[in-house]
Structure formats: structure tokens, C-alpha cells
Amino acid sequence: MLTINKQRLLDDIESLARIGATPEGGVSRPAMSDADAQGRAWFRRRVEDAGLEFRQDGAGNLSAVLSSADPMAPTVLFGSHLDTVPNGGRYDGALGVLSALEALRTVRDASLALPAHLEAISFTDEEGSLLGLFGSRALCEHLSEQDFAYARGGKSALAEGMERLGITTSTVLSARRYPTDITAFVELHIEQGTRLEDAGVDIGAVTAIVGIRSYMLRFIGTAAHAGTMPMDRRADALWGASAFVQQAQMLVRDTFTPGVMNCGLIEALPGAFNIVPGEVRLALEFRHGTLERLNHMEDALLDLAERIAAEFHLRLDREMAGRDAPALMDERVVQTIEDAATALNLRHTRLMSFAGHDSQEISMIVPSAMIFVPSVQGISHNPREFTHVQDVVNGAATLLQTVLRLASAGNGESGD
Numbered sequence: 001m002l003t004i005n006k007q008r009l010l011d012d013i014e015s016l017a018r019i020g021a022t023p024e025g026g027v028s029r030p031a032m033s034d035a036d037a038q039g040r041a042w043f044r045r046r047v048e049d050a051g052l053e054f055r056q057d058g059a060g061n062l063s064a065v066l067s068s069a070d071p072m073a074p075t076v077l078f079g080s081h082l083d084t085v086p087n088g089g090r091y092d093g094a095l096g097v098l099s100a101l102e103a104l105r106t107v108r109d110a111s112l113a114l115p116a117h118l119e120a121i122s123f124t125d126e127e128g129s130l131l132g133l134f135g136s137r138a139l140c141e142h143l144s145e146q147d148f149a150y151a152r153g154g155k156s157a158l159a160e161g162m163e164r165l166g167i168t169t170s171t172v173l174s175a176r177r178y179p180t181d182i183t184a185f186v187e188l189h190i191e192q193g194t195r196l197e198d199a200g201v202d203i204g205a206v207t208a209i210v211g212i213r214s215y216m217l218r219f220i221g222t223a224a225h226a227g228t229m230p231m232d233r234r235a236d237a238l239w240g241a242s243a244f245v246q247q248a249q250m251l252v253r254d255t256f257t258p259g260v261m262n263c264g265l266i267e268a269l270p271g272a273f274n275i276v277p278g279e280v281r282l283a284l285e286f287r288h289g290t291l292e293r294l295n296h297m298e299d300a301l302l303d304l305a306e307r308i309a310a311e312f313h314l315r316l317d318r319e320m321a322g323r324d325a326p327a328l329m330d331e332r333v334v335q336t337i338e339d340a341a342t343a344l345n346l347r348h349t350r351l352m353s354f355a356g357h358d359s360q361e362i363s364m365i366v367p368s369a370m371i372f373v374p375s376v377q378g379i380s381h382n383p384r385e386f387t388h389v390q391d392v393v394n395g396a397a398t399l400l401q402t403v404l405r406l407a408s409a410g411n412g413e414s415g416d
């Protein structure tokens, strides 16, 4: 069985982490920043030093390619992203790209005759410093002129960043790929949760990336004098909103596990010691991996909010703030990951991803799945993000074996 070069991979992780290093031991390479540009240039050198073909598409996605002798062969695509959140960790994204590069070098070193082109890719702006899932959306033709106008990082910051990368709105639109040319996509990533660590399992085969829905809820009562208005005559919006937060988390835990909910922002108005809150704005977000459960969760949570508003003599106003559908991974690719892990004598389990990833976009046009490795204590988007060396190696080895199996699929050859 082909084996990756552990030290070469660890050295790459170490070298890349120095680009954008922060005093806290983290990494800041927000998409299209100077540090990101340095990281991208470093990646290009690593690809070319390895004697692999380097490509950059119109959306700034970077690829290392090892071509099959057959020009008509399909492509197996695998990778992740090199950008980070501000003061993030060294594994989120980078692990998937650098392991993909290491897998390519391993195959090249072994001089394997390939029945498919192998392409290791780094997607532009996964984290959303400017737009979010920028490169993967471009590749799937899911980006439009309108998206550029509503960049979450600001329109001018996006324009500046795109100029730094040498891309324009029209080149971005040219980055689309034809699904028929790509047989599968695989992304290795840290779990960013505690399920694998808690279960003592080496590898997670991701079956779905959760859908996310969010609402801005407004509980509307009557502002009043905090001293003179009798308690039993008050329509206190915060009493209702706080009751909702408590009951909603119990409802989700009792009925929708492994679904999750969060109220991440609350504001009482007018906001003073001596005024009964007349209005509360509450940001509600919830996630689940199946559309049916997500729909039930939505009905149940909104119904709960209505009932509580009535109970506290309040009016409820709600505005939808976001709606991302769950992304289903491909059963065949998931099974290939499991077979690869089994062949490597690694313990594996199926799980959902509760964070967003480029795979959610790519899975809409190409059969896709993700490989998760444990994150110590689930810490991520934080300088303390850490994955043990053995888990890094397990992840890269599983990625390599998965890619070889996917490349051979249909040729009747085994991946190893």
C-alpha cells in the first residue's frame, strides 16, 4: 500500500503556519489579504518544486495537477482551503490542502499509471472574510453579479482583494467546471467538534453538511415605568424572550438531537435600568442535516415563540435572516472513505458536519464526501486549534487511499 511521507507533510504544515503567524500562536490569513497572497505564493512554489503542474482559475482557486496519460480521463478532485479566519488555527483548511498535495507527491514518486487525472485544489475565500465559499461557488456557477454587490466583508474590500489576486467578476464567472469531467470530490478537514474524540474514533466519514436557518425574532410588549407599573400588568418583552431561549434549547435537545440551536444576539429596548423592556430583538439560528428534520425544527421553534409571546401578552414579529439547505454527501464516496479507513486499520464512524464547508457547494454538482479527523477538545477558529500528529497522518493516508480507489473505480482495479 502506498504510504505518504509523514515528515514532508508535517514540514509543510509548519512552514505554512509561519505565514500570517500571530503572537498568540495562531494564524491570520484572511482571504485575499497580503498574508493570504503570501500563502498562495508559497503553495505555488511547493507545487512547482514537486514537479507538479500548477493552475490558477478565474476565481483564484489554486490547483496542483498530476495528469493521466489519457487526456480524456476524468478528474478526481480533492482539497480544501488555505485561507483562515482572523487569528485562527493552523489546521482548518490547510490540513486538507497540504494532505492533498502530499497525496499527489506520493503518487508521483511511485510513478503510478493513472486512470484519472488527480487534482489537489485550494478554494478561494472559504471562511467568508469577503464573500464565503467564494471559489467553490464559482466552480459550481453559484456566484452571480448580485453576490458581489452584497459581499459580507464590504464591496470595496472585495474589489481590492480581487485585484490583489488578479481576478475580476468576469474571470470569476469563467471558473465554472463541467460536472461530467469530475468523477468525485473529497475534502479532508478537522472535525471542529468533539464527537470523534469523545468516541475514540480515528476517522469520520461525513454523510451530510447541516442546513442552517436563521430568524430575527422581535418580541413586542409595552415599555413602562419600572417602578409604578404593577408586575401583573406588565407586557415585558424580555420575560417572553428569555422564556423562549430556555424552552427552545430544551425542545431541541429533547426532540431534535443531533440538531442544534443558538440565540447569539439579544437586545432589549429601549434599554435602561428603569424601563420595562418594550421590545426584544433575538437572533435565532438552528441547524440539522436532514431537510425533513430541519423543517420540523423550524415549525416547532416558531410555534413555541408564538405560544410564549401570547402567554406573556406580547406580539411576535419574525424576519427570515438566512436559509441554507442541508447538503447530502454521496453514498458511494462515503463508502469509499470507509473502505479506505478499514484497509488502513483505522476506526471510523459516520457523522454530520455542523460547520459549513466548500463540499456543500461541490456536492451539488459532483458526488462528494468529507473525511474528518479529531480536533482536540473541538477547539477551532482559535490559536489553540490542535490535531495530534497521528490523526494528521491518518487523515492524509485515508485521503490518499480514498482518491486512489475513486480514480480506479470503473477500471476494476483496487486502489492499493
Ligand SMILES: [Zn+2]
Binding pocket: 081, 092, 093, 126, 189
Ligand atoms: Zn475550513
